[in-house]
Amino acid sequence: ILTFARIGFPSVIAGVLATASFPVVSLMLASSMNDSGVLSVLSVDSSQFVQNFLNVSGLLFSILVGQTYYFMYQQQEAVYYSLFNEVTEAKSLLEQVALVCQGRTMYKNVLRSMSQYVQSDLKRLKDDPAVLLSSRPMDDPLESIMYMTSVGVPSSVYETVKSLRQARAGRLGALQRKLPVVHFVLLWILAVIEISSFPLLGAGTQIIGGYNILTVEGVLFGVMTFGIVLTLRVVGELWRPTGGAYNVDGVLGVMVKGLEEELNARMAGGQAYAANRKSPSLPATETEPSFSKQTSDDLPILNQGADFGHLLRLLRRAFQWTRTQIRG
Structure with missing residues (x-):
């Protein structure tokens, strides 16, 4: 909804203002020229100067906007890939830390460093990636995890932390803005240059159809302005790092939700998820086996000695088989 408001409302307002102002601006230009020869040339554009001006400005605008959109879309795609890779590595690190450090005194500190990494690094999409990367090693929670788990000889956690750092570098590189603000300012200037040629043509056509033709052209001019804006x-929404439908903050919140829940549960001393029936451990709701009370009807009947009923059935079958053979 916020993205629709940021895109739709300015576009509609610009289209309405362009429709209303087109006849007025065209008449003002016509009155300022006050030359029938100039207006007649503009009305038919016999020199094709205005048409060539419009073609050149439109071509430049379409090329720059198209390339900018393609570049920004590729950057967003790279951000998605890098985030999926980094969250996967972070989950692997949490699982490995739980196996290696559980039961040790440093377990809580390692989980606290993991939580700090998620909150102060992974989810900080608005901050400058270069600033995040330039932080001191002593302030890096991943450095703290590696120090606590790999003192002396590097443990198996070292490789996972190394992979997570590489994924983090890929995410920061993808989030880094490659296009400056001045690039978008130039795009808006080029759009204004393209739009400005239409009132000039309207100043010439008003000598043919009067104010009515300016009204029709004003509607078309408003639609075109709406599309350009x-x-x-x-x-511009693609250029924004967060806070829109084209951004990754919503998807990132869904991706790290399970990671945050498990971190909070482990830091609180509980289990993150209840085990299912296929797991070797008991479910979270069952801390010990439960034995239901059995009645005497549920218990098997234990017979002492030989089973005479079974012997009688065998004798009956033997007698029936013998009688069948005699009759045959």
């Missing part, structure tokens, strides 16, 4: 706003 809409396109630039979409590109």
